Amino acid sequence: MDARRRQILDAARRCFVRNGFHATSMQDLLAEARLSAGAVYRYFSGKEAIIGAIASEALAEVAEAFAERDGERPPGLDDIVDLVLRGEGPSLAASRESAGLLVQIWAEALRSPSLAARLQEVVDEVRVLISGMVARHQEQGRLSSDVPPERVADALIALVDGFVVRRAVYGDADPEAFRDGLRALMGASHHRRT
Amino acid sequence: MDARRRQILDAARRCFVRNGFHATSMQDLLAEARLSAGAVYRYFSGKEAIIGAIASEALAEVAEAFAERDGERPPGLDDIVDLVLRGEGPSLAASRESAGLLVQIWAEALRSPSLAARLQEVVDEVRVLISGMVARHQEQGRLSSDVPPERVADALIALVDGFVVRRAVYGDADPEAFRDGLRALMGASHHRRT
DNA sequence: TGGCGCGGAAGGAACGCTCGTTCTACGTTG
DNA sequence: CAACGTAGAACGAGCGTTCCTTCCGCGCCA
Numbered sequence: 001m002d003a004r005r006r007q008i009l010d011a012a013r014r015c016f017v018r019n020g021f022h023a024t025s026m027q028d029l030l031a032e033a034r035l036s037a038g039a040v041y042r043y044f045s046g047k048e049a050i051i052g053a054i055a056s057e058a059l060a061e062v063a064e065a066f067a068e069r070d071g072e073r074p075p076g077l078d079d080i081v082d083l084v085l086r087g088e089g090p091s092l093a094a095s096r097e098s099a100g101l102l103v104q105i106w107a108e109a110l111r112s113p114s115l116a117a118r119l120q121e122v123v124d125e126v127r128v129l130i131s132g133m134v135a136r137h138q139e140q141g142r143l144s145s146d147v148p149p150e151r152v153a154d155a156l157i158a159l160v161d162g163f164v165v166r167r168a169v170y171g172d173a174d175p176e177a178f179r180d181g182l183r184a185l186m187g188a189s190h191h192r193r194t
Numbered sequence: 195m196d197a198r199r200r201q202i203l204d205a206a207r208r209c210f211v212r213n214g215f216h217a218t219s220m221q222d223l224l225a226e227a228r229l230s231a232g233a234v235y236r237y238f239s240g241k242e243a244i245i246g247a248i249a250s251e252a253l254a255e256v257a258e259a260f261a262e263r264d265g266e267r268p269p270g271l272d273d274i275v276d277l278v279l280r281g282e283g284p285s286l287a288a289s290r291e292s293a294g295l296l297v298q299i300w301a302e303a304l305r306s307p308s309l310a311a312r313l314q315e316v317v318d319e320v321r322v323l324i325s326g327m328v329a330r331h332q333e334q335g336r337l338s339s340d341v342p343p344e345r346v347a348d349a350l351i352a353l354v355d356g357f358v359v360r361r362a363v364y365g366d367a368d369p370e371a372f373r374d375g376l377r378a379l380m381g382a383s384h385h386r387r388t
Numbered sequence: 389t390g391g392c393g394c395g396g397a398a399g400g401a402a403c404g405c406t407c408g409t410t411c412t413a414c415g416t417t418g
Numbered sequence: 419c420a421a422c423g424t425a426g427a428a429c430g431a432g433c434g435t436t437c438c439t440t441c442c443g444c445g446c447c448a
Contacts, residue, residue, distance in 0.1 A: 001423090020305050022216035026408055036425045037409075047408065100304050106363045107301035110294050111214050116363070123364055144378050151375030158356025158372070165355040166348070169300045169310070170317055178352070181345030184338050186380050195397085220434055230399040231435075241434065392446085399440070407433075414425080 005043050008033050009057070012050050017097045021051050021108055055105050055115055058098065059122045066126045072133075099168035127153050199237050202227050203251070206244050211291045215245050215302055249299045249309055252292065253316045260320045266327075293362035321347050 011033035015024040026047060030037055044050050109116040130153035138145040143152070159182070166173040205227035209218040220241055224231055238244045303310040324347035332339040337346070353376070360367040 004423095018305075020216070020301060022214070023305060025406075027406085038411085038426075039424050041409070042423070103297070103304065104301045106359060107214060107298045109363055110297065111212075111217060120364065147374050147378035151371050152378050153375070154360070154367075154372060155353070155375035155379050158353055158360055159349070160356070161359040162352025162354070162356035165300060165359065166352055169303055170314065173348075177345050178348060180341050181347070181349035184341035184346050185349050198397090219432075221432085232400070232437085233398045235435070236397070389448100391448090394445090395443100397441085399438105401436105401438090403434105403436075405433080405435105407431085408429105409431105410429075411427090412425105413427105415423095417422085418420095 004035075004039070008035065008040055008043055008050070009053060011035075012054055013101070016051075016054055016104065017100055020104055051108070052115070054101070055108065056118060058101050058105060059118060061098070062102070063122045063125055066129050070129050070132070096167055096172065099164045102164050103168045123157070126157065130156055198229075198233070202229065202234055202237055202244070203247060205229075206248055207295070210245075210248060210298065211294055214298055245302070246309065248295070249302065250312060252295050252299060253312060255292070256296070257316045257319055260323050264323050264326070290361055290366065293358045296358050297362045317351070320351065324350055 008029075012029055015029050015032050018024070019028070026037070026040075029050070030040060033040065044053070105115065105119065109119045127150065131149040134143065134149035134152045134156070137143045138149060163173060163175075163178060166178075202223075206218075206223055209223050209226050212218070213222070220231070220234075223244070224234060227234065238247070299309065299313065303313045321344065325343040328337065328343035328346045328350070331337045332343060357367060357369075357372060360372075
């Protein structure tokens with residue numbers, strides 16, 4: 001039953017968001033899923049597998065959020081950030097929960113090579129997409145061309161990651177205000193859009 | 195004996211950097227410190243206390259790294275980032291270890307109100323300092339003044355945080371390359387300094 | 389001065405508990 | 419009735435912590 005798997009993963013996600021990967025016990029998870037140990041272990045080989053599945057799903061969401069914006073030509077580079085952040089629905093780092101999950105995944109990746117690899121994969125993918133956007137801006141002369149687009153992409157990714165941190169850790173973060181600051185930073189003369 | 199306390203904290207830091215807060219057991223820590231349980235529990239009330247002490251130290255380093263740059267007038271706003279990142283010695287996020295520790299602190303702050311409070315404190319402090327730098331730039335007309343300096347500061351902090359994530363998680367990150375990307379992003383016409 | 393005894397610091401075995409996991413018996417369904 | 423998926427008790431391991439013991443250095447008194 002695929003629904004059972006989903007039920008377990010949903011419960012796991014709630015637990016992990018609430019308490020972190022290592023601080024949630026299997027029994028917390030079982031209680032949240034309203035399932036017994038036997039039931040859960042039929043679908044997952046263990047805790048590690050569940051963590052892996054949750055992380056994989058979250059990273060897939062991230063990759064998807066970026067991918068579905070590919071090809072769009074944002075009016076300004078500063079819009080790239082909320083282009084992604086604004087993804088409709090509960091996607092990516094739109095919610096504080098997802099942002100928190102992402103932070104936990106980063107921390108977990110520090111000690112799990114397999115997770116680190118998966119993370120690297122997603123980042124590389126995103127980097128290519130963003131670099132493409134940057135390159136297109138450079139062709140249009142909106143951006144100096146004497147810097148490889150990848151470097152600019154890295155700065156943009158750092159911006160997004162930094163925003164994720166803010167969302168997750170320092171409480172809510174207003175994308176609108178953030179973009180204002182960003183826009184000023186970029187020395188753009190255009191003012192905030194109404 | 196203060197040296198004992200240091201010995202324990204140093205060992206704990208090494209362990210936490212290697213395995214994360216929750217994945218290092220007390221016995222790992224005891225072995226690393228070459229001390230017995232009785233000895234350690236004389237200086238700390240428990241694991242939580244040790245985590246708290248380590249986190250506090252790390253955050254103090256961050257605050258200090260920003261504070262000691264206060265009053266400086268960086269040539270460009272893009273320099274603010276590596277102004278901090280470059281702190282001489284093994285400070286702040288200069289090392290990958292410190293960056294990793296910071297990521298773990300973020301993750302931990304998601305479930306520890308006291309740590310979150312301490313974090314908030316440090317961030318607020320930093321925000322004030324950066325806002326001051328930004329305001330000075332605005333006064334000089336190097337930056338449009340129609341955005342509150344705090345918002346620009348938030349963007350800069352996100353940048354730094356994003357760089358920390360990159361350092362810690364995605365492997366090494368070259369501050370030089372990062373600043374190039376940033377400079378291009380900011381639409382500045384000045385090219386990389388030799 | 390020499391021996392004794394005291395106090396604080398460290399050692400490490402042991403504790404109770406909770407962890408992740410396994411296993412067997414039961415209920416349900418086709 | 420056979421087959422499957424679930425429940426939940428049970429298990430060993432390992433956790434964080436406690437506590438009793440040992441060790442060591444210094445001062446006190448005969």
